[in-house]
Amino acid sequence: VKEKPMTKHHASPACLRAGATVPSALAVPAACFLVTLVATLGAFPALAAEAPATGAPPGLDLSAPGVAWAGFVAPKAPDYAVARLFNDFASPAAGLGPVTDGPAHPYANNEVAREMKIPPTFRVADLDNTAGKNLMPWVREALAKQNALVLAGKNGETREARCWETGVPAFHLNPGAMHIIQTPKEVVLFLTGRTRHIWLNVPHSANPKPSWYGESVGRYEGDTLVVDTIGFNDKTFVDSYRTPHTDKLHVVERFRLTDSGNTLEVAFTVEDPGAFYQPYSGTRNRHRVVNPNNRLPEPDCSAANDDYFNIGLEPVPTAEKSEF
Amino acid sequence: MKVDGVCGMGPRSTGATVTLAIGAWAAACCAAGAAPDISGTYWATTYSPKIQVVGGGEAPLNAAGKAAYEKNQAGLKDGSIVDKARRVCVPDGMPRVLATPYPFEIFQMPAGQVTFLYEMNHQVRVIVMDKPLPSAEALIVDPKYNGHSIGRWDGDTLVVESAGFNDVTFLDASGLPHSDEMTTVERIRKVGNELEDVITVHDPEMYAKDWQARFVYDARNDVRVEEYACNDTHRDLSSVKGVRAR
Numbered sequence: 001v002k003e004k005p006m007t008k009h010h011a012s013p014a015c016l017r018a019g020a021t022v023p024s025a026l027a028v029p030a031a032c033f034l035v036t037l038v039a040t041l042g043a044f045p046a047l048a049a050e051a052p053a054t055g056a057p058p059g060l061d062l063s064a065p066g067v068a069w070a071g072f073v074a075p076k077a078p079d080y081a082v083a084r085l086f087n088d089f090a091s092p093a094a095g096l097g098p099v100t101d102g103p104a105h106p107y108a109n110n111e112v113a114r115e116m117k118i119p120p121t122f123r124v125a126d127l128d129n130t131a132g133k134n135l136m137p138w139v140r141e142a143l144a145k146q147n148a149l150v151l152a153g154k155n156g157e158t159r160e161a162r163c164w165e166t167g168v169p170a171f172h173l174n175p176g177a178m179h180i181i182q183t184p185k186e187v188v189l190f191l192t193g194r195t196r197h198i199w200l201n202v203p204h205s206a207n208p209k210p211s212w213y214g215e216s217v218g219r220y221e222g223d224t225l226v227v228d229t230i231g232f233n234d235k236t237f238v239d240s241y242r243t244p245h246t247d248k249l250h251v252v253e254r255f256r257l258t259d260s261g262n263t264l265e266v267a268f269t270v271e272d273p274g275a276f277y278q279p280y281s282g283t284r285n286r287h288r289v290v291n292p293n294n295r296l297p298e299p300d301c302s303a304a305n306d307d308y309f310n311i312g313l314e315p316v317p318t319a320e321k322s323e324f
Numbered sequence: 325m326k327v328d329g330v331c332g333m334g335p336r337s338t339g340a341t342v343t344l345a346i347g348a349w350a351a352a353c354c355a356a357g358a359a360p361d362i363s364g365t366y367w368a369t370t371y372s373p374k375i376q377v378v379g380g381g382e383a384p385l386n387a388a389g390k391a392a393y394e395k396n397q398a399g400l401k402d403g404s405i406v407d408k409a410r411r412v413c414v415p416d417g418m419p420r421v422l423a424t425p426y427p428f429e430i431f432q433m434p435a436g437q438v439t440f441l442y443e444m445n446h447q448v449r450v451i452v453m454d455k456p457l458p459s460a461e462a463l464i465v466d467p468k469y470n471g472h473s474i475g476r477w478d479g480d481t482l483v484v485e486s487a488g489f490n491d492v493t494f495l496d497a498s499g500l501p502h503s504d505e506m507t508t509v510e511r512i513r514k515v516g517n518e519l520e521d522v523i524t525v526h527d528p529e530m531y532a533k534d535w536q537a538r539f540v541y542d543a544r545n546d547v548r549v550e551e552y553a554c555n556d557t558h559r560d561l562s563s564v565k566g567v568r569a570r
Contacts, residue, residue, distance in 0.1 A: 052433040065434040079470060105372040163412075165553045179433050188431075188441065195446035197549065212553050296439065298469055302412035302554070316557035322410045324371060324425050324567040 014108075018200055055184030055200065059223030060257060062180040062264065064175045068294055069264045069286035072175035078115035086111035087158075087173045087240060089282035096134055096280035098270075099143070102126025105151075111175075122156025125241040132278065139244055139275050146242045149297045155314065156238045163301035163316040165212040167236025168229050169268045171196060172284040179296050187225065193299030198227050200232060205231070210247055225255040238270055246274030261289045342550050351461045360480045362512065363432045364521045365549060366541035371425040371566040373497035378522070378536040389501055389530035396499030409493065413445040414552035415469035417493025418486060418508055421447055424563040430519075431548045437547045438475055438482065443549045443559070451475040464489030467504055481513040495525070503529035517543045 054063055075082045091097030101107035105124035113120035125143045126132050135143065149155040160166050160174060176192040187198040190281070198218040208215035208231030215231035232249045253268045264286040271279035290303045302316040377383050385393055399405025409416045416424070426443040433439065435456035441447075451473045457463070458472060466472075467490035475484045491504040506527035513520055521539045525531065552558055561567040 052435060054433070055454075063434050065436045067434075154480070164555075165551070181433055183431065185435070190448065195441065195448075195551065197551075199548065211551055212556070213551050292455075295437070296448045297451070298415050298448065299446055300414050300469060303408070303414045317553060318411055318412055319410055319554050322407075322562070323558060324561055 031254050053184060054182040056171070056182045056225075057220050057223050060220065060225055060255070061182070062255075062257075063182045066290050066292035066294065068177035068289050069174070070177045070289045071284070071286050072172070073287045073289070074111070075115075080112065080116060083111040083115045085285075087175045088167070089173070089239065089284055091131075091304065092281045092283065096278055097131050098126045098129050098239050098280060098300060099135070099243050099281040100129065102129055102132075105147075122150045123241050124150055125243070134277050134280060135243070136275055136277065143241060143246050145251060157313060159237060159242065159314070160240075161305075162314045163305055164314075165236065165317070166194060166251075167212055167232065167238070168196075168214060168216075168272060168280065169253065169266075169284070170239055171213065172266050172268075172286075173240055177294060187227075190296050193297060193301055195299075198225075204228070206233055210234075214249070214251070216283075221258060227253040227255070229253070238272075244275065245270075245272045248272050248274045258285075264288070273283070329355040339502070360477060360514075361432070362438075362480070362482060362519065363430050363520075365427055365429045365544050365547050367427040367544040367547060368423075368425055368539065368541045368564060371423060371561075373423075375419065375496035375500060375537050378538050383500060383525075383535050384532045385501075385530060386528075386532045389527075389532075389547060391537065392501035392530060393499060394502055396494060400499050400512075405499075407494075407497070409414075409445075409536065410497075413552075415445065415447045417469045417495070417502075418471055419537055419539075420494060421449070422497050422521055422523065422537075423496060425561050425567050426453050426552070426559065427544060427547050427549050428541075441549060443552055445552050445554065448513075449473060451482070457485065457487055467491075469493055470502050471508070478511075481511050484512060486510070501530050502527050505529050514543070519543065534544065 008093060027304070054061060056062065072086050088109070089098045091100060104126070105121070107123050108116070108118055108121045110120050112118070124147045127135070127140055127143060127147070127172040132140070147154065158289065160170070166173070170195065171189070174191050174194075179190040181188040183189070186200055189196040189198070190318065196213045196216060198216040200218050202217055204215055204217055210231060210233040211232060212235065216227050216229040218225055218227040229251045230249075232245070232247055234245060234247045236250070238245050239242055249270070249272045251268055251270050253266055255264060255266050257263065258265050265283060266286070267281065267283045269279050269281045270276065305316050342363070375383065377470040396405060400407060408414045409420070415421065421442060424442055424444045428440060429443070431439040436452070438451040438453060440449040440451070447454075447470065449470050453475050455474065457474050458466070463472060467483040467488055469490055469492075472488040473484050473486040475482050477483070485507070487507040489504055489506050490504065493502070494500055495502050502525070506525065508523050508525055510521050510523045519541045522536055524534055524536050524537070525535045550559060562569070
């Protein structure tokens with residue numbers, strides 16, 4: 001199904017071009033002025049009604065002009081519970097959740113530190129809570145090593161901060177603004193220079209090529225977009241604690257609007273029989289922000305992320321040689 | 325005759341005063357019918373590391389341009405200049421991104437915007453259809469690799485004006501230079517099963533006169549634009565002539 005864009009404005013340039021073919025030279029500017037005026041007054045309100053076909057249900061139109069979905073909006077007054085989720089998943093009310101920090105090493109992200117006026121810390125995973133106990137031995141071992149590095153003052157940056165592709169569900173952690181394009185064929189998620197494609201109403205490929213974001217297929221169930229992703233490589237982490245996974249990773253995400261359309265809830269379930277004993281769930285909420293001037297940013301993470309001070313930061317992704 | 329429907333003005337325009345002149349204008353303006361549709365996925369069939377100037381020959385560098393080009397070429401050769409677009413995958417800049425041997429996708433959405441999404445380094449270009457370019461002052465404080473772009477339809481052609489480029493990119497893989505004063509105009513249209521983009525480069529700091537390059541792509545709605553991680557291998561490009569074998 002091909003989308004039928006119906007963006008119809010900018011009458012004036014076409015008007016000027018057409019001017020030469022109109023018999024009366026005097027009549028043209030007047031006519032053009034009139035049409036331009038009509039365009040200004042009439043076409044723009046009409047645009048909303050004539051928006052391009054998104055294929056989305058009315059209750060899940062995520063791609064209106066100027067609309068983006070921020071992972072974090074600073075609370076008016078210091079609020080630990082809000083600040084804490086600056087770039088972390090929320091655990092489910094019941095059942096297994098993602099890896100978190102623990103009482104031995106409470107994590108204070110930059111936002112928490114700023115709001116609560118305490119020093120920021122890096123993440124140290126709690127390996128003894130229920131989420132920690134859900135990890136298979138090799139995963140626990142990897143996290144124990146990572147914890148030791150962080151406690152020794154090293155490797156505390158997230159992979160994302162070092163410009164690596166994030167994978168799923170870690171894609172959602174970025175606190176920045178997510179832009180979304182919905183067409184009847186696909187949904188494209190843009191988040192601070194990273195991009196994911198969700199192919200609608202098609203089955204998974206027989207043998208998807210292992211990739212950083214896997215192969216995502218989706219469908220609308222009422223006002224919920226349900227996305228099923230497989231076909232991952234094993235090079236990403238499922239969270240900001242650097243929890244590894246295998247290529248058996250399978251993620252189901254459910255996107256829906258809550259809070260009168262002001263909150264985009266992404267609830268997900270992660271399963272990986274090679275890494276986790278049981279599937280676990282988590283949520284990431286994003287907040288509707290409207291700014292017509294806030295368009296898609298350029299993906300230039302690595303432009304300003306050299307290890308300027310030689311402090312042993314993980315290198316940014318680098319191509320050893322050009323492929324063409 | 326009513327203005328209603330003329331160039332898709334919509335029902336709000338029905339009340340307008342109508343003259344014969346508008347009728348004539350409407351006939352000329354809207355002969356093509358519905359709004360042009362250039363959305364879809366495209367993929368070049370050829371690649372050239374050196375930009376091909378329309379009319380042949382070399383890009384008309386001025387003295388400063390020649391000096392910059394020589395410096396870039398020497399630096400790329402001896403490694404003193406790093407091609408960051410390839411090495412760490414910062415955006416290519418214009419018009420180098422147009423030479424991409426990877427597929428790209430055009431969305432005529434959200435309303436008021438045409439969005440180009442390139443597979444290579446998931447670069448995006450936003451063509452703003454409903455606003456003028458930012459002021460010169462605003463462009464100076466917010467330069468971009470691929471510039472700021474606005475567009476309008478001229479019949480079946482999307483005319484894109486771009487300005488506000490940074491000065492850290494090359495115009496092609498050979499190191500052809502530009503300044504941050506560069507502006508470009510593209511005329512993009514579908515011709516049969518192909519998409520054509522003719523770009524005019526205006527950069528008096530580096531070039532003696534304006535010059536053009538033409539890029540042609542096949543419509544490939546059978547192809548999915550894939551992800552692209554800088555430190556990984558990517559799709560097979562053996563169908564693209566001019567790409568060196570792996």
